[in-house]
Amino acid sequence: MHINYWKELKKNTFGKVGLAMLISVVIIAGSSPLLARYDPGEPSHSALKPPSIEHWLGTNDVGQDIWSRLVYGARNTLLVALGVGLFTTLISTVAGASAALVGGLYERIIMRMVDALIAIPAFIVIILVAAYVLPNVWTLIFLISILTWQGGARIVRAQTLSLKERMHVYAARTFGANKLYISTQHIIPDLGPILFAVFIHSATRGVFMEAGLAFLGIADISTSSWGLMMHHALRFYYLDVWKWWLLPTGLALSVTIMAFVFIGHAFETAMDPRLRVMEREDWQC
Amino acid sequence: MKNKNIAIATLVSVLLVSSLVGLSIASSGSETAKAGEVIYTIADSTGDWGYPSPHAHYPRGPGYVRMSFIFDTLVWKDTQGFVPALATDWEYLEDENAYLFHLRKDVTWHDGEKFTAEDVSFTFNYTKEHPSWWVDLKSVKQVEVLDEYTVKIYLKEPYAPFLNDDAGTLAILPKHIWQDVKNPSEFVNERALIGTGPFKLVDYSKAHGTYLYEAYENYYLGKPAIDRLKFVKVSEEMAPTALMRGEVNATNIPPETVEEVNGKGFTVINQSGNWNAKLMINHEKEPMTSKEFRHALAYAINRTELLEIAQRGHAIRGSPGLLSPNSPYYNPNIVKYEYNPQRAKDILESQGYRLKDGYYWKEGEILELELITAPRFGFERVAEIIARQLGEAGIKVSVRSLEWKTLDSRVINQQFDLAVSGHGGIGGDPSILNKVILGKFGYSANYTKNESLNQLLEAHLREMDAEKRKEIVREIQKIYAEELPALTLYYPKWYWGHDGSVDIYYTLGGIARGIPIPLNKLAFMEYQAKVEAPTPTATEAPIPGFEPAISLPVLITVAYLIKRRRKH
Numbered sequence: 014m015h016i017n018y019w020k021e022l023k024k025n026t027f028g029k030v031g032l033a034m035l036i037s038v039v040i041i042a043g044s045s046p047l048l049a050r051y052d053p054g055e056p057s058h059s060a061l062k063p064p065s066i067e068h069w070l071g072t073n074d075v076g077q078d079i080w081s082r083l084v085y086g087a088r089n090t091l092l093v094a095l096g097v098g099l100f101t102t103l104i105s106t107v108a109g110a111s112a113a114l115v116g117g118l119y120e121r122i123i124m125r126m127v128d129a130l131i132a133i134p135a136f137i138v139i140i141l142v143a144a145y146v147l148p149n150v151w152t153l154i155f156l157i158s159i160l161t162w163q164g165g166a167r168i169v170r171a172q173t174l175s176l177k178e179r180m181h182v183y184a185a186r187t188f189g190a191n192k193l194y195i196s197t198q199h200i201i202p203d204l205g206p207i208l209f210a211v212f213i214h215s216a217t218r219g220v221f222m223e224a225g226l227a228f229l230g231i232a233d234i235s236t237s238s239w240g241l242m243m244h245h246a247l248r249f250y251y252l253d254v255w256k257w258w259l260l261p262t263g264l265a266l267s268v269t270i271m272a273f274v275f276i277g278h279a280f281e282t283a284m285d286p287r288l289r290v291m292e293r294e295d296w297q298c
Numbered sequence: 299m300k301n302k303n304i305a306i307a308t309l310v311s312v313l314l315v316s317s318l319v320g321l322s323i324a325s326s327g328s329e330t331a332k333a334g335e336v337i338y339t340i341a342d343s344t345g346d347w348g349y350p351s352p353h354a355h356y357p358r359g360p361g362y363v364r365m366s367f368i369f370d371t372l373v374w375k376d377t378q379g380f381v382p383a384l385a386t387d388w389e390y391l392e393d394e395n396a397y398l399f400h401l402r403k404d405v406t407w408h409d410g411e412k413f414t415a416e417d418v419s420f421t422f423n424y425t426k427e428h429p430s431w432w433v434d435l436k437s438v439k440q441v442e443v444l445d446e447y448t449v450k451i452y453l454k455e456p457y458a459p460f461l462n463d464d465a466g467t468l469a470i471l472p473k474h475i476w477q478d479v480k481n482p483s484e485f486v487n488e489r490a491l492i493g494t495g496p497f498k499l500v501d502y503s504k505a506h507g508t509y510l511y512e513a514y515e516n517y518y519l520g521k522p523a524i525d526r527l528k529f530v531k532v533s534e535e536m537a538p539t540a541l542m543r544g545e546v547n548a549t550n551i552p553p554e555t556v557e558e559v560n561g562k563g564f565t566v567i568n569q570s571g572n573w574n575a576k577l578m579i580n581h582e583k584e585p586m587t588s589k590e591f592r593h594a595l596a597y598a599i600n601r602t603e604l605l606e607i608a609q610r611g612h613a614i615r616g617s618p619g620l621l622s623p624n625s626p627y628y629n630p631n632i633v634k635y636e637y638n639p640q641r642a643k644d645i646l647e648s649q650g651y652r653l654k655d656g657y658y659w660k661e662g663e664i665l666e667l668e669l670i671t672a673p674r675f676g677f678e679r680v681a682e683i684i685a686r687q688l689g690e691a692g693i694k695v696s697v698r699s700l701e702w703k704t705l706d707s708r709v710i711n712q713q714f715d716l717a718v719s720g721h722g723g724i725g726g727d728p729s730i731l732n733k734v735i736l737g738k739f740g741y742s743a744n745y746t747k748n749e750s751l752n753q754l755l756e757a758h759l760r761e762m763d764a765e766k767r768k769e770i771v772r773e774i775q776k777i778y779a780e781e782l783p784a785l786t787l788y789y790p791k792w793y794w795g796h797d798g799s800v801d802i803y804y805t806l807g808g809i810a811r812g813i814p815i816p817l818n819k820l821a822f823m824e825y826q827a828k829v830e831a832p833t834p835t836a837t838e839a840p841i842p843g844f845e846p847a848i849s850l851p852v853l854i855t856v857a858y859l860i861k862r863r864r865k866h
Binding site: 054056060061074075076144147148230233234235244245248249250251252 | 535536538539552554555607608610668673676678679681682683685686696697698699700701704
C-alpha cells in the first residue's frame, strides 16, 4: 500500500540524473562567493574579452566577469524556483483543498475563479504590470505565483474529493471526527505526494517564466539573472562572444529546468503504478 | 509499429520543411536584375519607414531620406554646406524681410510636366494648411510668384533657421497633382510619388520593409550613376556579414566590427556629435527642483568612465551645454561638471542630507531615486552604470527598463525621477535647442523656468547675422549648463561601412533638418560618384526554376506519404 517515494526515485534513472543535476546547481549557488572570482556587478574589466586565466568565461559588453555572473545567476534561479514553487503550492492547496472540503457555493466561486484565471495569459499580464511596478525578483515570484496557481488547485481539489470518500475517512467520520480533524490528520498528509508534484511543476514553470521575462527585458536590471544575461548576449551574437556568454548561460538554464522536469517525471512514475509498469515494458522491448 | 509511425512522421515533417524553404528561396529570387544594370543595395535594420511621399513617411530621419530620393527642395546641402537644388540662387532681402529664389528652368516632374514657380508657391501654401512633422512654415507670411521661375517668400519676422529648416527641408510638390488632395497623409497611390528627384519608386513593401528605386533619366543634374537603388531589411547584427559577403553595398555597422570590415577592404566612415544620450532630470519633482541638487547629480556621474564602459569608448564625452564640440555653435567656456564625488557629497550635506549606512538620509527618509530607460542604443547598460556611480556617492538609485513609448510618455507627463533618453538633430541648425529645451517631448527638458534663457532662445531665431547668432547660442549653452534640466552624457560614434562603389558621405549639419545618415542623394549622381563595374550581387542571379524543380518532387513525396499513412 505505502510507497517509499525516495526509494522509487532513486531506482529511476531519470530521477537519479535529475537529482544529480539539481544538487550540483544547488552547490554552485551555495558556494558562489567562493567560486566567483569577482563581484558580478563590477564593470571594471576590459569589455568583450575571450576566456583567459583571469576570466574563465571572458567578460561581457560592460566588462563584467561572465563566470561570476553565471555563478551568481544560479542563486537567482533557485530563489525563483523555490519561491514560486512554495507560494504556488500554498495557494493551490488552500484553494483546492478548501473548495473540496467546504463545497457548496464557496466551491463554485473558487472553481469559477480558477476557470477565469486559466483564460488569462500570465506572461502578458506580467509584462503589463511590469510597466508600473519595479519587476524585482520578489515581485516576479509573487506575480508568477498568483497568476499560475489555478492548475495546481484543480489537481489538489480532485485528489481531495477522492480522498474524502476513502474508507478510512468514512471510518474516522463514524467515530465522530470533525472536518478539521479529518483534514489535518487524514487528508493533508495523504496529499503529500500530489503537493510535491505541484511544487516541482510550479518551480519549473517559475524558472522558465522568469528567464523568459528577463530575456524580454522584464527584470530588475541590476540582478544577475540568466535570462537577462542572454538578453544582453544576444545583442552581440555577431561576435565570437556567444560561445562563452550565450552558450554556457543557455546550458545552465537548460540543466536546471531539465533537473526539475526529470525529478518531476521520476516522481510521477513512482506515484502512478500504471506508469511504472509501462516503463518496465518499454525497457523490455 | 509505434516506432514506424514516428519515423514516418519525422520524415514527413523534414520533407515538408525543406520543401517550404526551397519555395521561399525560389520566390525571393524572382526579382532578378537586367544584365549590366548597376544596383546599389543598402541594409536597414528597421526596414519599413512608411510610404515615401512627403506626407506619408514616418516622421523620423530614415523616412525622410527615403522620400528625399524622389522629391527635391529649393536648396540642399553637401559636405561643404548649402548647394543649389531647385533654386539656382537665392538672397535675403533685409528691408523686405523676404527671401528671393531664382528657380531652375530645365526641371521636369516624373510625369513629364514642367516645374514652375507655381508649384513652389502652391507647396508653401499647401504646407501652411497641412503642416508636416518636419516643416510647419509658421514663420512664412506669404509667397509671391514674380515670374515663371522666380518666387519671393515673405517672412512674418526675421527667422534665421529659414534656409535650413524650411527651404532646405520642404519637399516641393507638383501642383497639378496635389491641388485636389484633401487628406495628404492618406494619399498613398503612385501619383503621390511624382517628384523631381533623381529616383522613381518601383516597389515598396511594408511587410518586408523593402524599397526599390530606379534612376530618373531626365534628372536636371544628369542621370544618376546607378540604375537601381534598393533598401533591404537586415538585422543590425547581421549587417556587417551581409556587407562582407557582398549582399549589400552599404550599411550601418556596430563599432565592434569596424576593424574586421576595414580589414576586408571596405570603407568605414563615422560621425558623432549629431546625436546625444542624456540624463533627463525631473525638475518639477522634489528634491530635483533644486538646481544645486541637480549639480550634485552631475558631479557624481563620471561621464568618461560611463562612455568607456557602456559605449566601449565609441563616443565623445557629453558637454553640459548640449551641443557637441563638433558643432560650429559649441561653447567650450561653460561649467563642465568634472567628476567630483566629494563635491556632490558637500552639496548634499549642505542641503541637510546625512550619510548613514552608505546612503544619504534626510528627515528619516532615505534619498532614493528611480531611473527609467528603454532597451535601445545600449541605454540599459548606461542606466546600470549611472545607478552604480550615484550609489557610490550615497544616492540610492533603482533602475527600470520600460518599453520605448512608455518611457516617452512618462517623461512627457513628468512621472519620473531620472531617465536616460536621447535625440539627434544637434548637428544641424541650433533651432533644435528650442525644441529640446522648451518642448514637451519624450526627449526634451520641458524647462521654461529661466526667463533669460527663454528670451535668448527666442532671440537667436530672429538674429539674421550669423556671427551674432553664434554669440547668442553660446550664451544659451552657458545658462542651460548652469540650470541643468538635463545632462548630456555622451555623443555616440556611428559607423557606416560601404564597398566604395559609390562614395557616400555625411552631409554637413545632417541631411535637411540634421539627419545624421550618410545617404545624401547627391552622392549617387554621375558627376560625383565614381561608379565601378557592377557589383557581384547584381549579376549573381539565382537560376530561375531551379528551386521549384526541387520543391515539386519533394511536395509530391510528402503528399504520397501522407496518403499512405491514412490507409493504415
